[in-house]
Amino acid sequence: MPIEKIVVLEDDPVQRKNLESLLRYRRYDVAAVTSIAAAEEMLGRDQFDLLLADVQLPDGSGIDLLKRLQSKTQRPLTVIMTAFGSIEAAVDCMRDGAFHYLVKPFSAEQLEIILKKAEEFTQLVKVNRYLAGSESNDERYMLIGESAGMARLRETIDRVAQADATVLIQGESGTGKELVARAVFAQSPRVGAPFIRVNCAAVPENLIESEFFGHERGAFTNAFTRREGRFELANKGTILLDEISEVSIQVQAKLLRVLQEQEFERIGSTRTCKVDVRVIATTNRNMEESIERKEFRADLFYRLNVVPIFVTPLRERMEDVPLLAETFRKRFARQHGREVVGISDGCMNLLMSHRWPGNVRELQNVIERAVIMCDKSVWLEPVHLGFGRRADAPLTSSSTSPMAPITVPMASSAPAPSPMAPVFRNPEGASALATLQEIEKRHILATLEHTKGNRTRAAEILQISIRTLRNKLNEYGYKSQGAAASPE
Ligand SMILES: Nc1ncnc2c1ncn2[C@@H]1O[C@H](COP(=O)(O)OP(=O)(O)OP(=O)(O)O)[C@@H](O)[C@H]1O
Numbered sequence: 416m417p418i419e420k421i422v423v424l425e426d427d428p429v430q431r432k433n434l435e436s437l438l439r440y441r442r443y444d445v446a447a448v449t450s451i452a453a454a455e456e457m458l459g460r461d462q463f464d465l466l467l468a469d470v471q472l473p474d475g476s477g478i479d480l481l482k483r484l485q486s487k488t489q490r491p492l493t494v495i496m497t498a499f500g501s502i503e504a505a506v507d508c509m510r511d512g513a514f515h516y517l518v519k520p521f522s523a524e525q526l527e528i529i530l531k532k533a534e535e536f537t538q539l540v541k542v543n544r545y546l547a548g549s550e551s552n553d554e555r556y557m558l559i560g561e562s563a564g565m566a567r568l569r570e571t572i573d574r575v576a577q578a579d580a581t582v583l584i585q586g587e588s589g590t591g592k593e594l595v596a597r598a599v600f601a602q603s604p605r606v607g608a609p610f611i612r613v614n615c616a617a618v619p620e621n622l623i624e625s626e627f628f629g630h631e632r633g634a635f636t637n638a639f640t641r642r643e644g645r646f647e648l649a650n651k652g653t654i655l656l657d658e659i660s661e662v663s664i665q666v667q668a669k670l671l672r673v674l675q676e677q678e679f680e681r682i683g684s685t686r687t688c689k690v691d692v693r694v695i696a697t698t699n700r701n702m703e704e705s706i707e708r709k710e711f712r713a714d715l716f717y718r719l720n721v722v723p724i725f726v727t728p729l730r731e732r733m734e735d736v737p738l739l740a741e742t743f744r745k746r747f748a749r750q751h752g753r754e755v756v757g758i759s760d761g762c763m764n765l766l767m768s769h770r771w772p773g774n775v776r777e778l779q780n781v782i783e784r785a786v787i788m789c790d791k792s793v794w795l796e797p798v799h800l801g802f803g804r805r806a807d808a809p810l811t812s813s814s815t816s817p818m819a820p821i822t823v824p825m826a827s828s829a830p831a832p833s834p835m836a837p838v839f840r841n842p843e844g845a846s847a848l849a850t851l852q853e854i855e856k857r858h859i860l861a862t863l864e865h866t867k868g869n870r871t872r873a874a875e876i877l878q879i880s881i882r883t884l885r886n887k888l889n890e891y892g893y894k895s896q897g898a899a900a901s902p903e
């Protein structure tokens with residue numbers, strides 16, 4: 416399958432005919448030529464996967480053609496067919512970029528072996544080229560969570576992975592459907608074969624068909640070269656159709672055929688491609704509703720939904736939040752070069768009281784932003800979460816939360832700290848230093864405590880305007896205890 420079009424360059428009519436019929440019998444598209452000029456013309460006109468080239472030809476040497484081809488980005492694998500006795504030349508030609516050589520006379524079996532090697536090599540190159548654009552950082556694909564829901568999910572994955580059946584993973588956005596799909600693949604017998612993902616929501620409507628099934632050169636405007644579709648790349652492996660519900664009804668019909676028959680045609684081609692692919696699909700839509708609204712074909716749904724997996728929203732497995740948050744904290748601290756030592760209790764309480772409409776993805780984003788927002792060597796605090804005012808735990812002057820004001824050593828009442836010693840430490844982590852923002856906050860709150868809540872007096876001491884003080888207190892979510900609040 417990876418090799419389809421072959422050029423045979425051989426001036427001996429008998430050998431050429433033999434090769435042609437052998438290759439045609441094996442269902443390859445064969446173009447036979449007798450000169451280098453004709454071969455070059457043929458290679459310029461279409462994209463070929465393999466060139467079988469004789470060495471001595473009427474208009475030059477096959478080796479020279481091989482050398483010239485090396486400068487081209489689109490070039491076929493080249494197998495040099497050399498006469499008996501010139502093995503050294505054959506080895507040399509491998510150095511010049513040949514994929515392999517055949518010493519004449521060769522048998523059909525010898526040719527078969529070379530073809531098989533070329534097929535395997537081409538498939539690998541194609542898959543690697545595709546994978547080069549995607550990342551495969553294992554850590555990122557680990558499913559984290561110890562809740563009962565996650566335990567059940569892991570059990571399901573274990574069971575489903577072994578069967579070769581089609582899987583439909585449903586769940587809200589950000590719950591980890593893609594991770595589940597990768598886990599199914601990683602535990603399946605197909606793990607050694609390609610895992611190819613198509614994000615159906617990200618591919619423009621007019622290109623999705625070509626993305627799935629590929630196209631021939633010239634099949635439509637801008638189709639300058641032949642291109643394999645993702646189903647071909649995934650042959651023998653697994654394809655993940657992410658956000659399958661975003662595919663148009665027309666393309667759904669074609670997908671149904673691949674699922675039923677495991678075959679399709681490239682756009683602009685009449686040749687039917689057979690593939691052996693395991694399909695995993697995901698959706699964050701309610702499929703019953705989509706079917707009712709005639710946006711999704713019921714027959715395709717049933718075909719996909721052979722094994723359904725539901726991933727529960729994060730709010731229904733809140734026990735997972737601490738472990739997830741800690742994992743993300745460590746990961747992003749490392750990634751952004753921050754020495755964030757932990758998550759404060761106040762911060763964790765806030766994380767536990769959030770509803771997480773964006774599920775794990777939202778939690779991940781919140782923690783990454785918090786890690787970036789907090790300066791070196793601190794704990795993540797509520798203020799770093801960026802939840803807005805609502806997110807800050809309502810502070811009072813008598814609060815005992817980690818953000819509570821602490822008594823500030825005033826110049827008159829405490830010994831001056833050594834110039835090299837940091838003045839403030841985070842209350843939770845002896846080794847963690849507080850951020851400037853945090854020091855300011857604690858200092859303001861401590862001054863207010865000192866003035867017994869008198870804001871005018873506090874503003875005077877701090878040498879800031881009463882408006883600035885008010886804005887800062889609003890930012891902290893500070894609620895005065897009423898007692899000695901000064902009129903504003
Ligand atoms: N259990 C988990 N453990 C670790 N990371 C997770 C977990 N669940 C989700 N994530 C992370 O959250 C992010 C979103 O996950 P994923 O892309 O799998 O969600 P999804 O359900 O496919 O979302 P969407 O429907 O929006 O495509 C990813 O970065 C993923 O690594």
Ligand SMILES: [Mg+2]
Pocket residue numbers: 592593657658697
């Ligand atoms: Mg997804």
